[in-house]
Amino acid sequence: MTESAVLTSLTDKLSASREAARVLATATTAQKNDALRAIAAAIGQNESRILPANELDLANGRENGLSSGLQDRLRLDPGRLAALSSAVLEIVALPDPIGDVVRGSRLENGLQLTQVRVPFGVVGAIYEARPNVTIDIAALALKSGNAVVLRGGSAAENTNRVLVEVIQSALVEVGLPLEAVQTIDEFGREGATQLMQARGYVDVLIPRGSAQLIDTVVRESKVPVIETGAGVVHVFLDDSADLTTAVEIVHNAKVQRPSVCNALETLLVSAGSAERLLPPVIERLRDAGVTIHGDARTAAIVGDVVPATDEDWSTEYMSLDLAVKVVDDLDDALAHINEYSTHHTESIITNDVARAERFLAEVDSAVVMVNASTRFTDGGEFGFGAEVGISTQKLHARGPMGLPELTSTKWIVRGSGQVRG
Amino acid sequence: MTESAVLTSLTDKLSASREAARVLATATTAQKNDALRAIAAAIGQNESRILPANELDLANGRENGLSSGLQDRLRLDPGRLAALSSAVLEIVALPDPIGDVVRGSRLENGLQLTQVRVPFGVVGAIYEARPNVTIDIAALALKSGNAVVLRGGSAAENTNRVLVEVIQSALVEVGLPLEAVQTIDEFGREGATQLMQARGYVDVLIPRGSAQLIDTVVRESKVPVIETGAGVVHVFLDDSADLTTAVEIVHNAKVQRPSVCNALETLLVSAGSAERLLPPVIERLRDAGVTIHGDARTAAIVGDVVPATDEDWSTEYMSLDLAVKVVDDLDDALAHINEYSTHHTESIITNDVARAERFLAEVDSAVVMVNASTRFTDGGEFGFGAEVGISTQKLHARGPMGLPELTSTKWIVRGSGQVRG
Numbered sequence: 001m002t003e004s005a006v007l008t009s010l011t012d013k014l015s016a017s018r019e020a021a022r023v024l025a026t027a028t029t030a031q032k033n034d035a036l037r038a039i040a041a042a043i044g045q046n047e048s049r050i051l052p053a054n055e056l057d058l059a060n061g062r063e064n065g066l067s068s069g070l071q072d073r074l075r076l077d078p079g080r081l082a083a084l085s086s087a088v089l090e091i092v093a094l095p096d097p098i099g100d101v102v103r104g105s106r107l108e109n110g111l112q113l114t115q116v117r118v119p120f121g122v123v124g125a126i127y128e129a130r131p132n133v134t135i136d137i138a139a140l141a142l143k144s145g146n147a148v149v150l151r152g153g154s155a156a157e158n159t160n161r162v163l164v165e166v167i168q169s170a171l172v173e174v175g176l177p178l179e180a181v182q183t184i185d186e187f188g189r190e191g192a193t194q195l196m197q198a199r200g201y202v203d204v205l206i207p208r209g210s211a212q213l214i215d216t217v218v219r220e221s222k223v224p225v226i227e228t229g230a231g232v233v234h235v236f237l238d239d240s241a242d243l244t245t246a247v248e249i250v251h252n253a254k255v256q257r258p259s260v261c262n263a264l265e266t267l268l269v270s271a272g273s274a275e276r277l278l279p280p281v282i283e284r285l286r287d288a289g290v291t292i293h294g295d296a297r298t299a300a301i302v303g304d305v306v307p308a309t310d311e312d313w314s315t316e317y318m319s320l321d322l323a324v325k326v327v328d329d330l331d332d333a334l335a336h337i338n339e340y341s342t343h344h345t346e347s348i349i350t351n352d353v354a355r356a357e358r359f360l361a362e363v364d365s366a367v368v369m370v371n372a373s374t375r376f377t378d379g380g381e382f383g384f385g386a387e388v389g390i391s392t393q394k395l396h397a398r399g400p401m402g403l404p405e406l407t408s409t410k411w412i413v414r415g416s417g418q419v420r421g
Numbered sequence: 422m423t424e425s426a427v428l429t430s431l432t433d434k435l436s437a438s439r440e441a442a443r444v445l446a447t448a449t450t451a452q453k454n455d456a457l458r459a460i461a462a463a464i465g466q467n468e469s470r471i472l473p474a475n476e477l478d479l480a481n482g483r484e485n486g487l488s489s490g491l492q493d494r495l496r497l498d499p500g501r502l503a504a505l506s507s508a509v510l511e512i513v514a515l516p517d518p519i520g521d522v523v524r525g526s527r528l529e530n531g532l533q534l535t536q537v538r539v540p541f542g543v544v545g546a547i548y549e550a551r552p553n554v555t556i557d558i559a560a561l562a563l564k565s566g567n568a569v570v571l572r573g574g575s576a577a578e579n580t581n582r583v584l585v586e587v588i589q590s591a592l593v594e595v596g597l598p599l600e601a602v603q604t605i606d607e608f609g610r611e612g613a614t615q616l617m618q619a620r621g622y623v624d625v626l627i628p629r630g631s632a633q634l635i636d637t638v639v640r641e642s643k644v645p646v647i648e649t650g651a652g653v654v655h656v657f658l659d660d661s662a663d664l665t666t667a668v669e670i671v672h673n674a675k676v677q678r679p680s681v682c683n684a685l686e687t688l689l690v691s692a693g694s695a696e697r698l699l700p701p702v703i704e705r706l707r708d709a710g711v712t713i714h715g716d717a718r719t720a721a722i723v724g725d726v727v728p729a730t731d732e733d734w735s736t737e738y739m740s741l742d743l744a745v746k747v748v749d750d751l752d753d754a755l756a757h758i759n760e761y762s763t764h765h766t767e768s769i770i771t772n773d774v775a776r777a778e779r780f781l782a783e784v785d786s787a788v789v790m791v792n793a794s795t796r797f798t799d800g801g802e803f804g805f806g807a808e809v810g811i812s813t814q815k816l817h818a819r820g821p822m823g824l825p826e827l828t829s830t831k832w833i834v835r836g837s838g839q840v841r842g
Contacts, residue, residue: 022759026782105804111793113803120815121785199639203815218620222640224816245838252840338443347834360833361447364542372532372836381841382534382832383526394541394624394829395645396817408815411803412781413768415793417666419673420802 010187010194014122014149014201016179021121021147023177029096031174032143038170039139040088043081046166051076053158054131061155066129074129074156084132087386088139094385097404098145112414117407119145120203124195126217128209129153134163137206138181140388144406149202150183151192153209157185196221203408208389211316226401229392230316231261231344233374236333236359238350239272243280245371246349250281252373253347255288259318261390262345262377266313266323268333271297274326278302282324290320297326313340330355334362341365344392345377366392366399431608431615435543435570435622437600442542442568444598450517452595453564459591460560461509464502467587472497474579475552482576487550495550495577505553508807509560515806518825519566533835538828540566541624545616547638549630550574555584558627559602561809565827570623571604572613574630578606617642624829629810632737647822650813651737652682652765654795657689657754657780658698659771666792667770671702673794674768676709680739682811683766683798687734687744689754692718695747699723703745711741718747734761751776755783762786765813766798787813787820 024032043050054076061071097117104114123146125137134152141148152160160183168178184191195202199222207217211230218225235253237246253264269278274297282292282302292298293312294305305324312323313336327333337346347369348359356370367377377400379387384402391397397405445453464471475497482492518538525535544567546558555573562569573581581604589599605612616623620643628638632651639646656674658667674685690699695718703713703723713719714733715726726745733744734757748754758767768790769780777791788798798821800808805823812818818826 022783022785025785107802107804111797115820118785219643224645224814226816242838248838248840256841362443364443364446364539365831367832367834369834370836371838372834373840375841376532376834376836376839377832381528383528393645395647398830399536399832409819410786411788411798411820413788413790413793413797415791415797417663417669417792418797419669419794420677420796 010184010191011201013182013184014198017122017147017149017182018201020177020179021119024142024145024147024180025119025121027145027176029098031176032096032145033092034174035142035171035176036088036092036139038173039135039167040085042166042170043085043088043135046162047078047081050081050159050162050166051078053162056158057156064155066155070129070155074131074159076131076159080132084135088135091139091143091386094143094403096143097407100404102409109418110416111418114412115409116412117404118410120406120408122147122149122202123406124149124151124198124202124205124223126151126192126195126205126207126213127153128213129155130209131156131159131163133208134160134183135167137208138167140386140403140406142180144403146406147180148182149195150181150185151195152183152185154185154188160185193220196223199223206389226389226391226397226405227393228389229261229344230342231263231392232265232314232316232340232342233262233344234266234268234337234341234346235264235374236268236327236330236337236346236348237270237273237277237281238330238348238352238355239270240352240355241273241277241349242351243277246277247281247284249347249349249371249373251284251288253375254285254290254322255320256373256375258320261316262374263318264322264374265316266325266340268325268327268336269298270330270333271326271328274298274301278324278326285322288320290322292322292324294324295326298324301326316342330358334359337363342392344390345369345374347372347374366390431605431612432622434603434605435619438543438568438570438603439622441598441600442540445563445566445568445601446540446542448566448597450519452597453517453566454513455595456563456592456597457509457513457560459594460556460588461506463587463591464506464509464556467583468499468502471502471580471583471587472499474583477579478550478577482550485576487576491550491576495552495580497552497580501553505556509556512560512564512807515564515824517564518828521825523830530839531837532839535833536830537833538825539831541827541829543568543570543623544827545570545572545619545623545626545644547572547613547616547626547628547634548574549634550576551630552577552580552584554629555581555604556588558629559588561807561824561827563601565824567827568601569603570616571602571606572616573604573606575606575609581606614641617644620644627810647810647812647818647826648814649810650682650765651763652684652813653686653735653737653761653763654683654765655687655689655758655762655767656685656795657748657751657758657767657769658691658694658702659751659769659773659776660691660693661773661776662694662698662770663772664698664701667698668702668705670768670770670792670794672705672709674796675706675711675743676741677794677796679741682737683795684739685743685795686737687746687761689746689748689757690719691751691754692747692749695719695722699745699747706743709741711743713743713745715745716747719745722747737763751779755780758784763813765811766790766795768793768795787811
């Protein structure tokens with residue numbers, strides 16, 4: 001297709017999304033839940049269409065040298081499809097945020113003000129070759145009354161096309177417009193570029209995937225973006241830290257699931273207690289197979305570390321690697337965090353009230369903790385039920401995002417003829 | 422200056438803003454109020470420095486052919502300075518949003534979660550030659566714990582430089598860093614361009630001024646923007662509208678202050694009652710000097726109108742002009758609003774409950790009203806005390822913005838050694 005043909009045809013699709021959004025905005029919770037149940041059922045019923053399409057993408061992936069890690073993320077099987085269905089049904093059980101009254105008041109002149117939650121309208125999603133995101137984002141968007149335009153990775157194009165067809169059939173079955181969920185994968189890279197320019201058609205864009213993908217979307221998009229970012233997550237062991245607490249939390253934060261954004265990446269230890277705390281903390285980590293990238297003072301205490309360079313302090317390893325630095329004191333720790341943190345999650349291990357409060361007040365991150373594992377930064381753990389992602393920006397949403405973070409608000413003003421004097 | 426020299430020196434300034442923001446984030450309400458009182462006093466004490474600088478800008482403006490309207494916005498005099506001081510003192514009286522608990526809970530594992538309001542950090546403002554915005558934004562930003570970087574119009578450069586110096590002296594007087602309020606006017610257009618690229622230094626950018634300025638910032642900025650937009654505001658007269666209510670609200674919405682964004686721009690009238698409602702509504706408007714731009718059906722009823730073209734339906738006149746259209750019914754009105762509204766404010770005049778509720782539910786605007794003048798869309802009228810602007814975007818803030826809309830949030834997690842299982 002030529003660029004202008006892409007634009008015309010993409011604009012038609014986005015216009016259809018806008019119209020579908022108008023219908024969804026006033027759909028009842030019952031209708032939206034019916035749609036989600038129909039989608040969950042349809043995923044199971046269409047296994048024989050979905051899996052061959054996925055097989056085709058996998059075959060193309062192998063031919064194009066897709067890494068085995070990416071092949072694994074791309075792969076669907078009956079078990080994974082069943083898990084996707086269950087996840088959709090879990091969203092049925094969550095409260096519908098639309099119509100919730102955020103605040104309200106009656107003015108002196110008798111006007112009644114109510115601020116209520118409304119859908120964004122059209123949510124765009126740009127992500128990489130993970131077909132589960134197709135189902136996941138579509139279900140979250142529908143529950144919150146939004147239409148969604150999906151741009152998945154080209155490596156999952158066949159799988160996503162069939163998944164979207166399956167979702168659309170389920171929507172039609174319950175009387176909702178099929179354009180509520182659309183893919184623009186057929187427009188390739190040019191489609192993604194145009195989606196990022198589509199002000200007036202798309203209300204918010206959510207990138208999901210690698211730091212590079214998110215960075216590209218944040219830099220190029222003219223549509224407002226909710227940034228779900230990387231986590232260079234810190235734990236600081238204060239002089240007053242309890243030893244067992246320090247050992248257990250550092251181990252949990254690094255080892256329990258190293259490949260996720262709330263896993264620990266840099267451990268800071270106060271110099272006054274480094275000799276007391278570091279040896280048992282590091283021993284427990286080494287037993288779990290963690291490679292230590294340490295500064296000179298760390299090496300002097302625990303020996304045999306990979307010498308840490310400046311790059312280590314900025315690295316999100318997402319693996320069994322940990323940067324470790326002995327800092328002078330809390331001030332030094334705060335300065336290090338201020339310089340290197342991605343403002344996701346930081347935790348202090350301490351029994352000193354004043355230092356705990358200073359850490360909570362001065363660390364400028366989405367989530368700040370005292371005596372807890374950073375792994376708790378999670379929508380599920382926070383009790384949100386489903387998680388849209390973890391926002392590391394300050395506008396609109398910060399930290400784990402649930403369904404309410406996929407909504408905007410609207411002011412309702414009820415009068416009886418009031419005019420302004 | 423060469424481009425790279427601008428960049429180095431601007432980056433230094435923005436780094437200083439970040440450092441100042443760290444101090445402000447933990448400043449007490451008392452400290453911030455002291456600063457505001459010192460600023461209010463300093464404005465009065467420095468009249469003899471401010472007014473000559475303003476006179477210089479005005480002289481340059483006359484030489485460069487600045488319109489008389491813009492010259493008026495640029496002009497300061499003792500009365501206007503006193504009003505600016507009073508406005509700063511009014512902000513002292515407002516509650517400090519920082520530290521407010523938004524929500525919280527205790528998890529099953531004993532973790533205590535609290536979501537609290539925190540400052541954004543560094544707020545950027547890009548605006549045109551209105552020196553009052555310099556004081557206004559600086560005061561609102563300081564009260565909400567933010568540092569602010571100001572880029573005013575070059576036509577007000579001398580006035581703004583002196584105003585910022587006056588503010589900075591007041592900050593130093595109360596022990597706060599002077600870099601909390603900085604101007605980058607000396608870097609000219611290149612400075613504005615760099616400010617829009619300054620991700621990591623500036624947390625949010627607020628454009629204030631013409632639709633063109635706002636549009637440029639929204640399109641070019643890589644920093645998240647809060648868009649304060651134009652208002653193509655509609656009133657719809659339903660068949661069941663009370664005549665007196667219709668006449669009074671339409672008159673108030675159009676005539677009381679036509680130059681602002683919440684003033685009425687397009688009147689829609691249901692065909693079934695156009696003959697009953699339009700003549701008295703239009704007569705009252707014509708008595709007030711309003712020019713009617715009407716469609717053919719309007720002309721047939723009230724005669725002597727400027728024929729409305731498609732452009733009229735998209736125009737924010739900001740003057741004593743009004744576009745008027747007879748629509749078939751509520752559906753037709755909703756379709757027109759959906760096509761032409763800027764999603765600022767719309768009001769229905771009706772006594773029909775079902776149609777009132779449909780209008781409230783289906784019109785996708787920041788503020789939707791029943792039987793009230795659109796002029797009430799205003800932070801002051803809503804009881805917010807001060808107004809940062811009226812957001813027409815859906816992300817973060819929608820409608821009139823008060824101090825809480827200049828904040829972000831942070832999750833505080835207090836534990837006693839919890840790890841994730």
